[in-house]
Amino acid sequence: MQVEIWSDVACPWCYIGKRRFEKALARYDHADAVEVTWRSFELDSDAPRAQGELTVDRLMRKYGMSRDLAERNMARVTEAAAEEGLVYDLQRARSSNTFDAHRLVHLAVEQGRGDAMTERLMQAYQMEGLDVADRATLLDLATQVGLDPDAAADVLDGDRYAEAVRADELRARQLGVNGVPFFVFDGTTGISGAQPTEMFLKALNQLGPQVEPLVMMPADGQADDAACGEDGCAVPTPKAASDA
């Protein structure tokens, strides 16, 4: 089963959703057969790349909240995170542009480190007050999870994976995704938000063990004339279907 997860780095619910999904996976009998693909989603693609403002200031400025309300809201999300074992420090969180962070995740996926890179970036923003738009910070985080520093620098100094990030975001729009985290199971079933672990487990159990019959192309079944099987390989003209 393929599970695609759209998320942003600077997204408190995404990290919580990641943990809840992981807990479901740990309780799922066929977890070995689940492949997770990390998809990019920028909550604020217009955010500046320069050192972002504190999240509390952004909430006050952008949504006209009082400092008190902004801090209470952050405290409530922090409580939800704590229930999943995540120690948030949103007071220090700085809102930045996450485009480069997403490009780096795409590099990490190619190197088999997609989960580790995503995890490290989410931790950096939610727990450590690090600026996830800063080149040196990103390079450091990439190196920490085992990416080749030269490859990471090459990504950060150019525009590699920009198309991949945009393709993820285009697909999200096509699917009607307007908030993250957003989970898509086998391209057919969606879960929006950091739903409870039980909901993810339900989706895995409903979709996992069954195998839908494939629709075959061509439908008329002249499909095996160029294949190898237990009994050998098909041989083209003359008609004799023997072994090569």
Next chain:
Amino acid sequence: MQVEIWSDVACPWCYIGKRRFEKALARYDHADAVEVTWRSFELDSDAPRAQGELTVDRLMRKYGMSRDLAERNMARVTEAAAEEGLVYDLQRARSSNTFDAHRLVHLAVEQGRGDAMTERLMQAYQMEGLDVADRATLLDLATQVGLDPDAAADVLDGDRYAEAVRADELRARQLGVNGVPFFVFDGTTGISGAQPTEMFLKALNQLGPQVEPLVMMPADGQADDAACGEDGCAVPTPKAASDA
């Protein structure tokens, strides 16, 4: 779009099918959005790991063919390969156990080299008469495509990815795959055999640009209470849906 391709290394039609699929991809407008996943399939899981017999001898022994028929069959598949630009030398091909080769492909996938490793192994068997069960040969081929030699040796000397190979093969059985190459598009549509490039292109065009509406879980739509969107993040109790 996800395309899963089940194949074996020692499978003349698989390499031909790979080329035909690649040609379709080159003519497809949204090739960037296609992710290929290599799946393991052993045509003969009982084949010995020791230096295999020549394929022509195996055909004579296993299927009771005359040498003349076996060679004519190999010649016909060789012609089909030549039409795709592949210069086969099946006279030298040695039938071996491909389990370790498949495990190596899984390592390569994790390092972003799945296609290169698959390509190199198919070439080794079909064109170069190399023994794809031999440890030193496999290590050499892995290094040639840029895998870390220590990581490759670690795989070959242990049983890493054995479960991954078996999981691929189990899923193939569940899907009713009994010959390779076998292509599955987005988990829903199958193509068996090295079908013409046009057939692959047709599948890509039919399945690619459309996006099926997702089935949402939970169905009652209380789905966005733990997500972040353009307008900020949901906040748990009390009910107020403001930003954190």
